[in-house]
Amino acid sequence: MKLQGPYRGECQIICGDSRVELAHYLDQVDLIVTSPPYADSRAKHYDSIHPDQFCKWFLTFHKVLFQALKPSGSLVLNIKDKIVNGVRHRFVWDTINELCCNGWYAIDDYIWRKTNPMPGFWPTRLRDGWEYCFHLAKSRTPYINQDAVRIPVGHWVESRLAKLGINDMARHNSVNRSGFGRDLSRWVGKQTVLPSNVISAALVGKNKGHPAVFPVDLPEFFIRLLCSPDGFVADPFAGSGTTGIAALALGRRCVLIDNNEKFCNVARDRIKREANARDEEITKVALHEATYTPEIPRETEEQIRFFEDSSDFAANGKKATKKQRRRTL
Numbered sequence: 001m002k003l004q005g006p007y008r009g010e011c012q013i014i015c016g017d018s019r020v021e022l023a024h025y026l027d028q029v030d031l032i033v034t035s036p037p038y039a040d041s042r043a044k045h046y047d048s049i050h051p052d053q054f055c056k057w058f059l060t061f062h063k064v065l066f067q068a069l070k071p072s073g074s075l076v077l078n079i080k081d082k083i084v085n086g087v088r089h090r091f092v093w094d095t096i097n098e099l100c101c102n103g104w105y106a107i108d109d110y111i112w113r114k115t116n117p118m119p120g121f122w123p124t125r126l127r128d129g130w131e132y133c134f135h136l137a138k139s140r141t142p143y144i145n146q147d148a149v150r151i152p153v154g155h156w157v158e159s160r161l162a163k164l165g166i167n168d169m170a171r172h173n174s175v176n177r178s179g180f181g182r183d184l185s186r187w188v189g190k191q192t193v194l195p196s197n198v199i200s201a202a203l204v205g206k207n208k209g210h211p212a213v214f215p216v217d218l219p220e221f222f223i224r225l226l227c228s229p230d231g232f233v234a235d236p237f238a239g240s241g242t243t244g245i246a247a248l249a250l251g252r253r254c255v256l257i258d259n260n261e262k263f264c265n266v267a268r269d270r271i272k273r274e275a276n277a278r279d280e281e282i283t284k285v286a287l288h289e290a291t292y293t294p295e296i297p298r299e300t301e302e303q304i305r306f307f308e309d310s311s312d313f314a315a316n317g318k319k320a321t322k323k324q325r326r327r328t329l
């Protein structure tokens with residue numbers, strides 16, 4: 001069944017498995033901006049997966065994410081690998097690689113720089129101050145509006161551009177022959193510039209009723225950049241509904257999916273409280289109970305079952321050896 005996407009200024013909240021629920025929005029979504037579970041970092045709070053199994057687990061979402069997007073659509077994945085037995089596990093790199101082998105284009109790797117990283121001491125490393133935001137797309141030329149994220153040029157230009165030297169009046173190539181160059185005279189009169197692919201935002205300090213809330217600034221940046229003003233945003237790992245708050249503030253339509261009912265309620269309450277929306281828009285925020293029996297596409301159902309079937313993995317969660325696998329056949 002194909003569902004009608006939300007109306008302008010509306011945010012639908014759906015409690016269910018996004019591998020099933022997102023399949024109802026085939027070819028409708030402009031931007032998926034989301035943050036999946038970071039493997040088993042929050043095992044006490046919601047569905048978790050061992051880092052060794054993460055890549056295969058995430059690939060069970062690949063098809064539904066790909067098919068929900070319009071051809072010009074984008075997927076932004078905020079995630080960070082974790083430390084396992086003293087070293088960084090590379091499940092994130094493996095996953096992005098595998099997604100690209102399955103047809104996604106890696107458009108760019110953005111970094112979320114945390115302006116207030118968690119305090120602490122680790123004998124072999126420093127405080128962790130950043131996370132990835134991978135921009136993947138269905139084509140090499142997804143929708144992008146760079147002007148929507150321009151930033152003020154900065155006060156330094158007033159003094160610097162006031163006294164332009166001979167080297168500033170034409171393109172001046174770097175003296176170290178790096179191939180880079182600049183023409184400073186072209187900056188005269190500029191009010192704004194493009195930002196870099198490093199986004200600075202503080203960790204969410206206040207308790208929002210969810211253990212892994214990302215800052216509203218993060219989805220807001222990507223919605224401005226990668227979703228047209230009348231576009232449709234989806235977050236298939238919605239948690240406390242942060243993406244919904246950003247989407248409503250920017251006038252985009254939005255669907256949030258989480259398989260934990262408690263978090264769907266947290267998201268609804270939070271959006272009512274925090275979304276910068278008029279009353280009539282807030283009242284449209286609805287918790288859509290799954291009143292239909294979804295038809296799970298055969299392949300997805302099989303993929304889901306793959307992870308419930310322990311034959312591929314040894315009891316300790318590690319990938320089974322050939323010998324162990326033979327024993328279970």
Ligand SMILES: C[S@@+](CC[C@H](N)C(=O)[O-])C[C@H]1O[C@@H](n2cnc3c(N)ncnc32)[C@H](O)[C@@H]1O
Pocket residue numbers: 016017018019034035036037038046047210212213214215236237238239240241242243257258259260263
């Ligand atoms: C890292 S949290 C997202 C937090 C969110 N960005 C926020 O700001 O609140 C990941 C969420 O994915 C949800 N989740 C895990 N597996 C899911 C699935 N198969 N379908 C839908 N949601 C899922 C979890 O319940 C959890 O709330």
